Amino acid sequence: MLALVAEDLWKVYGSGERRVEALRGISIEVREGEVVALLGPNGSGKSTFMGIAAGVVRPTRGRLLVYGGEPYSDAGVRGRISYMPQDYGLYAELTGIENYEFYAALMEVDAKEAKRRLEELSGLLGLGEWFYKRRVSTYSGGMKRKASLALALASNPDLLLLDEPTSGLDPNARREVWGVVDGMRRSGKTVVLATHLFEDAERLADRVVVMRGGEVVAAGSQEDLKRKVGYKYAVDLELREEPGAELLERVRMLGYEAIPAGGSRVTVLGNSPNLLDEVEAIGGAGVVSASMRRVSLGDVYFLLTGVRLE
Numbered sequence: 001m002l003a004l005v006a007e008d009l010w011k012v013y014g015s016g017e018r019r020v021e022a023l024r025g026i027s028i029e030v031r032e033g034e035v036v037a038l039l040g041p042n043g044s045g046k047s048t049f050m051g052i053a054a055g056v057v058r059p060t061r062g063r064l065l066v067y068g069g070e071p072y073s074d075a076g077v078r079g080r081i082s083y084m085p086q087d088y089g090l091y092a093e094l095t096g097i098e099n100y101e102f103y104a105a106l107m108e109v110d111a112k113e114a115k116r117r118l119e120e121l122s123g124l125l126g127l128g129e130w131f132y133k134r135r136v137s138t139y140s141g142g143m144k145r146k147a148s149l150a151l152a153l154a155s156n157p158d159l160l161l162l163d164e165p166t167s168g169l170d171p172n173a174r175r176e177v178w179g180v181v182d183g184m185r186r187s188g189k190t191v192v193l194a195t196h197l198f199e200d201a202e203r204l205a206d207r208v209v210v211m212r213g214g215e216v217v218a219a220g221s222q223e224d225l226k227r228k229v230g231y232k233y234a235v236d237l238e239l240r241e242e243p244g245a246e247l248l249e250r251v252r253m254l255g256y257e258a259i260p261a262g263g264s265r266v267t268v269l270g271n272s273p274n275l276l277d278e279v280e281a282i283g284g285a286g287v288v289s290a291s292m293r294r295v296s297l298g299d300v301y302f303l304l305t306g307v308r309l310e
């Protein structure tokens with residue numbers, strides 16, 4: 001059963017000189033129980049897509065169905081999905097708990113059930129005294145993100161839409177958010193998350209949708225995508241100075257791919273288990289440090305789009 005289907009989805013903002021094609025014919029299918037990550041840099045159309053899936057943005061053309069219905073007009077469907085927007089969606093003058101109770105009432109969650117859920121979420125997300133006593137306007141970005149996530153989970157949704165769920169979080173808070181997504185997966189729920197952080201996609205996603213400029217460049221499991229680009233290993237190389245054309249040419253002559261990683265750093269991709277030794281030999285005395293790892297989704301993103309994710 002499909003939780004979400006988007007068919008040739010277009011979204012155009014503005015007109016004339018201000019015209020922006022935020023989505024340029026996107027087609028995506030999300031199966032029930034899957035965690036799918038939309039991966040792309042700022043401006044690639046992820047938030048627009050999430051807004052349409054949540055029913056708060058109207059597509060210009062094409063359609064998007066959630067559990068076979070339209071998210072913006074079908075009340076039964078609306079009750080099954082929850083959306084955590086990038087900008088939190090909290091009332092700044094209310095406390096976290098007041099926001100939570102308001103949202104739960106809006107979603108027609110039984111008051112007892114809402115309370116029970118909150119106890120569970122408090123432990124899972126570490127909702128401290130701040131959540132119960134302080135106004136959102138005094139929260140840090142991390143506190144806002146956790147409060148916003150608690151709201152999204154109040155209605156025990158079947159499909160959770162998370163827009164940039166970990167950006168700006170410290171490593172602990174990030175792990176807590178990952179834990180929430182793992183919990184959703186374990187209980188057979190569906191999660192679609194938009195992120196520009198490839199590590200989030202790597203850690204969480206069953207399938208990754210690679211987006212750029214409002215289009216889907218590629219989609220598939222992480223293994224599929226890595227297979228598609230054809231490299232297994234990566235060596236991160238730091239050199240004494242910016243890599244010259246000659247060095248890059250020698251790397252390419254061996255059938256490897258060299259990705260500039262900023263300044264004097266370069267990443268070399270290849271399939272040889274001896275990649276580290278070979279690359280160090282090419283770099284010679286110019287090498288400051290070198291380490292080998294498996295190809296990441298960040299490397300895959302670069303190979304597919306020519307753009308480096310941070």
Ligand SMILES: Nc1ncnc2c1ncn2[C@@H]1O[C@H](COP(=O)(O)OP(=O)(O)OP(=O)(O)O)[C@@H](O)[C@H]1O
Pocket residue numbers: 013014020021022040041042043044045046047048049086
């Ligand atoms: N309400 C709007 N009015 C006009 N243009 C918009 C609007 N919302 C988004 N855009 C434009 O649409 C394009 C896609 O933006 P969108 O926010 O969907 O991308 P994104 O991948 O989520 O990036 P970000 O992470 O920065 O939000 C951008 O060029 C953006 O400026």
